[in-house]
Amino acid sequence: MELVDIKKVGVIGGGTMGFGIAINFALGGYPTIIRDLSDPLLQQTMRNVKSALNLFVEEELITRSEADETISRITTTTDLAEVAAQSDFITEAIVERLRDKQILFKTLDQLCPQHTIIVSNTSGFVMSAIGADVKRQDKIGLTHYFAPPHIVPGVEVAKGPGTSDETYNIIYDLMKKVEKVPIRVLKELPGYLLNRIQGAMGREATRLWAEGVATAEEIELGIQSTFGFRMPHEGPFLHYDLAGIWKWPADIRTRRRSGPESLDEAAEKINERMAEGKPWFVDPNQFDEAVEKRDREYIRRLKELYRSDKK
Numbered sequence: 470m471e472l473v474d475i476k477k478v479g480v481i482g483g484g485t486m487g488f489g490i491a492i493n494f495a496l497g498g499y500p501t502i503i504r505d506l507s508d509p510l511l512q513q514t515m516r517n518v519k520s521a522l523n524l525f526v527e528e529e530l531i532t533r534s535e536a537d538e539t540i541s542r543i544t545t546t547t548d549l550a551e552v553a554a555q556s557d558f559i560t561e562a563i564v565e566r567l568r569d570k571q572i573l574f575k576t577l578d579q580l581c582p583q584h585t586i587i588v589s590n591t592s593g594f595v596m597s598a599i600g601a602d603v604k605r606q607d608k609i610g611l612t613h614y615f616a617p618p619h620i621v622p623g624v625e626v627a628k629g630p631g632t633s634d635e636t637y638n639i640i641y642d643l644m645k646k647v648e649k650v651p652i653r654v655l656k657e658l659p660g661y662l663l664n665r666i667q668g669a670m671g672r673e674a675t676r677l678w679a680e681g682v683a684t685a686e687e688i689e690l691g692i693q694s695t696f697g698f699r700m701p702h703e704g705p706f707l708h709y710d711l712a713g714i715w716k717w718p719a720d721i722r723t724r725r726r727s728g729p730e731s732l733d734e735a736a737e738k739i740n741e742r743m744a745e746g747k748p749w750f751v752d753p754n755q756f757d758e759a760v761e762k763r764d765r766e767y768i769r770r771l772k773e774l775y776r777s778d779k780k
């Protein structure tokens with residue numbers, strides 16, 4: 470089985486996530502069939518698909534005819550067997566209830582041809598639990614999108630305990646083919662990777678708000694106007710270097726204000742490199758270029774901000 474063998478895709482659940490996931494595949498050229506539980510739900514799904522694509526046209530991301538072609542690639546059904554029969558790759562995006570997902574995976578396993586790959590968009594359950602009753606352990610996995618999934622580029626891609634390398638590579642390559650940004654998650658854990666990081670920030674923000682350090686509104690504004698502003702360019706690791714933390718005195722650098730003890734070990738590894746007087750993430754020989762690239766990007770975004778303010 471290779472990526473080229475995927476000709477048609479299915480999406481189970483046409484809700485908040487499902488309609489956008491379907492748009493990605495259809496925009497990428499794949500005939501896409503969506504299954505939900507009733508015709509009225511599917512009619513709403515198609516209304517959402519159309520209004521999302523209309524916005525793309527308005528914003529000049531795609532042309533009217535590209536939008537029409539995309540819509541024509543999407544079909545709907547309430548019949549699970551129809552999706553199973555028609556799809557080489559199926560994404561599950563139903564309600565976040567473990568038992569429902571387990572039943573769905575087991576049923577799809579029985580209905581689908583042998584080659585079909587089935588992935589889940591779960592936010593919180595691990596694949597070994599969702600796919601516990603599935604025989605095709607080598608052909609299941611996880612693609613975790615971020616809302617709105619037809620706009621946010623990144624998608625976490627993870628294996629279950631039995632997922633084959635072949636399947637994993639197909640999932641990864643398929644995400645690239647439909648112009649998403651796949652992020653490999655190498656271990657199975659509840660919340661996977663990015664929700665854990667996002668959750669850590671949320672927990673700390675909540676704790677500080679609860680302690681009366683700032684109002685919720687000002688915490689939001691503060692995040693958006695400071696490190697949130699920087700984030701399209703730099704995550705925490707690039708930031709350590711570009712902010713010049715490697716030049717700080719060791720006692721300031723290692724100061725820890727919150728978080729579990731295990732943070733110390735991770736921080737120590739970064740500190741070993743910084744103790745050599747070097748950035749740890751950026752190649753020291755390319756440091757100036759990295760700063761210039763950051764500045765250019767920030768200026769471009771600042772201009773964008775001014776333009777949208779004036780509209």
Ligand SMILES: NC(=O)c1ccc[n+]([C@@H]2O[C@H](COP(=O)([O-])OP(=O)(O)OC[C@H]3O[C@@H](n4cnc5c(N)ncnc54)[C@H](O)[C@@H]3O)[C@@H](O)[C@H]2O)c1
Nearest residue numbers: 482484485486487504505506562563564565590591592616
């Ligand atoms: N909403 C988010 O921001 C977000 C982000 C990432 C991942 N997720 C995950 O995506 C999944 C879907 O979330 P959502 O927000 O789209 O939920 P939702 O409630 O908006 O949509 C779920 C849809 O699935 C349908 N459904 C339920 N059981 C079904 C079945 N057996 N067959 C077909 N359709 C069925 C429901 O009718 C509903 O339309 C969940 O696992 C959630 O954790 C959500």
